[in-house]
Amino acid sequence: MKDSNKISRRGFLKAGAAASVAGLMASIPTAVASAAEPEQVAEENCLFWSKKPKYIFLFIGDGMGLPQIQSASFYQGTTQNNGAVIPAELSFMKFPVVGSVTTYDSTSFCPDSASTATSIASGEKTESGVINMKPWTRDVPFETIAEKLHSQKGYKVGVVSTVNIDHATPAAFYAHQASRKNYYEIGVELANSGFEYFAGGEFQKVNGNGSVPNNHEVAAQAGYNVVTTQAGAAALQAGAGKTLIIAEKLADGNSMNYAMDAAAGEWKLTDYVKKGIELLNNNKGFFLMAESGKIDWACHANDAAASIHDTLEMSNAVQAAVEFYNQHPNDTLILVTADHETGGLGIGYKTTNYDTFLTNLTKQTVSYAKFDTDYVTRYRAEKTPFESVLADVKNCFGLMTASDPDAAANSTLVLTDYELDQIRTAYERTLNVGAAGQGDMSQQDYELYGTYQPFSMALCHVLNHKSGLDHTTYAHTGAPVNIYAMGVGAEEFQGAFDNTEIFHKLAELTNVK
Structure with a gap:
């Protein structure tokens, strides 16, 4: 049973609104008030004028x-x-x-x-x-x-x-x-x-x-x-x-x-x-x-x-x-x-400082999910060498190595040695383990990949960071x-x-x- 001495938040707000409107109505000439809106609704001793959304x-x-x-x-x-x-x-x-x-x-x-x-x-x-x-x-x-x-x-x-x-x-x-x-x-x-x-x-x-x-x-x-x-x-x-x-x-x-x-x-x-x-x-x-x-x-x-x-x-x-x-x-x-x-x-990342490069994201042509089904499944089945997948990485995420012919014209998409190591490590885990549940992973691996395919996650994270974006959780x-x-x-x-x-x-x- 509700305590009659307590008033709900909604009831408090309604009471306040009623008092405010009552005071307002006292100052409005009758002729003006009667012509205000098409429908009058009486609620909690207060008149409201409203039109219902149909x-x-x-x-x-x-x-x-x-x-x-x-x-x-x-x-x-x-x-x-x-x-x-x-x-x-x-x-x-x-x-x-x-x-x-x-x-x-x-x-x-x-x-x-x-x-x-x-x-x-x-x-x-x-x-x-x-x-x-x-x-x-x-x-x-x-x-x-x-x-x-x-x-x-x-x-x-x-x-x-x-x-x-x-x-x-x-x-x-x-x-x-x-x-x-x-x-x-x-x-x-x-x-x-x-x-x-x-x-x-x-x-x-x-x-x-x-x-x-x-x-x-x-x-x-x-x-x-x-x-x-x-x-x-x-x-x-x-x-x-x-x-x-x-x-x-x-x-x-x-x-x-x-x-x-x-x-x-x-x-x-x-x-x-x-x-x-x-x-x-x-x-x-x-x-x-x-x-x-x-x-x-x-x-x-x-x-x-x-x-x-x-x-x-x-x-x-x-x-x-x-x-x-x-x-x-x-x-x-x-x-x-x-x-x-x-x-x-979050919009903003450590290495991009006060800048963002969201146009980098236009280079991503498929979602992580489609990349998994169209590419990663095949890589795992065929044990494709890492160097052989870099062309797909460029086509699907825009990321490229410093030796790529297009590197000079796409400087914000060139992989650093640190980033290249990140995606190589993730690729090896994808081939050897694949996606796993949080309970079957080390804390480090879960923070890096969540429960997703490590390679796809590493590519998303690197591209996000180069674009000036980051996430705190899965x-x-x-x-x-x-x-x-x-x-x-x-x-x-x-x-x-x-x-x-x-x-x-x-x-x-x-x-x-």
């Missing part, structure tokens, strides 16, 4: 802290004739409202995606690894903003992710599980949600234990169009009914490709957001959550270039929502935020993240607040219980 976009850049955004901005920037450098604004950096959000959960200041997405989706804190369940007992489910809007307001709901559609962040909007690893059960909850649109990577345990219908069959039995080809997705039109799209081209972990690895014409996050708008648009309203999940995966692997390209692709996806907003400016709210920061990305950090807002109710998201407030602010704006 179309809500919530973009979550998984792992996308301010450094991830700023590095993408700098990467896209230009240099003027006078030598001045000018960052490029990503689409959401132009939004009129910016806030700062804390991300800690019930068990950690460096939380995971299950708990942080739960906070955003349901307004509740829980343990790392838990999805929409009461912490510690894990026996009481939390209802999400998506579920409330769907059941109470009749909004259509869409959930999109560049990673597995049952991964922690997308699952937090429709599932309730004591463990984020209950993949099959999460897939069943997806089918039972009744949400109108899902799109992303493949289920992580699509066949369950083998004695039950697979997640595709479960969704089909629940009335979903299960689409597994890009042509099939493109052919879908408004009125198609409940739809689940699994990306045709799958990469590491059965996720969608990193943006930098996608083939020409291959659908990326923007395409699935546009299709979602087409299928969800209706007169009652819709809620669309779109996650750029591989920003997080890239930062776990300390792959700055892959992180930047997926952040830029998220900017493109947000722009698709902005174009919808331009057609419906009085009914649309767009939010862009992150669940947490990943990798401890995990998440406790840094706050930004939230960007535009449209109806955007002003509610300014200032500094906890991630649980995102849910509460949306609930108040839409008047759900």
Whole structure:
């Protein structure tokens, strides 16, 4: 039972707001006040004038802290004739409202995606690894903003992710599980949600234990169009009914490709957001959550270039929502935020001092993951000599030896003897050991390579450092993240607040219980 003598933080803020508005209203002539806004809402003895957002976009850049955004901005920037450098604004950096959000959960200041997405989706804190369940007992489910809007307001709901559609962040909007690893059960909850649109990577345990219908069959039995080809997705039109799209081209972990690895014409996050708008648009309203999940995966692997390209692709996806907003400016709210920061990305490195050389990252042509599958797998199978792989290193990462004919024209990409030794040592470990778990590695090797292929990690680290970037961890950090807002109710998201407030602010704006 709640102590009646205590007042919650939200209650305190509301009381303060009520007093402020009451004082303000006393000074406004009646004729002016009566004409202020179209809808009056009485709440806690205070009159508020508001217009509800009918179309809500919530973009979550998984792992996308301010450094991830700023590095993408700098990467896209230009240099003027006078030598001045000018960052490029990503689409959401132009939004009129910016806030700062804390991300800690019930068990950690460096939380995971299950708990942080739960906070955003349901307004509740829980343990790392838990999805929409009461912490510690894990026996009481939390209802999400998506579920409330769907059941109470009749909004259509869409959930999109560049990673597995049952991964922690997308699952937090429709599932309730004591463990984020209950993949099959999460897939069943997806089918039972009744949400109108899902799109992303493949289920992580699509066949369950083998004695039950697979997640595709479960969704089909629940009335979903299960689409597994890009042509099939493109052919879908408004009125198609409940739809689940699994990306045709799958990469590491059965996720969608990193943006930098996608083939020409291959659908990326923007395409699935546009299709979602087409299928969800209706007169009652819709809620669309779109996650750029591989920003997080890239930062776990300390792959700055892959992180930047997926952040830029998220900017493109947000722009698709902005174009919808331009057609419906009085009914649309767009939010862009992150669940947490990943990798401890820093802009600036010891050996580059007060400079950065982010144009070096343009020389990286594939992600670490694609380099692993297309190159490292072959090296290990064939025991390729180190000297023979240096041509691939140059082609894929731009790094070259001092004897290379292009060295004079690319001085910031020439490997020093120290760096060459680093990648040679990593290559030898890749051939002899490969990737390993933290418990099977020395402290030194784990700090150098994490649980990834040593050669790929060494190449990413050397290129990052030459570009003026570095990471502190292969995990998440406790840094706050930004939230960007535009449209109806955007002003509610300014200032500094906890991630649980995102849910509460949306609930108040839409008047759900």
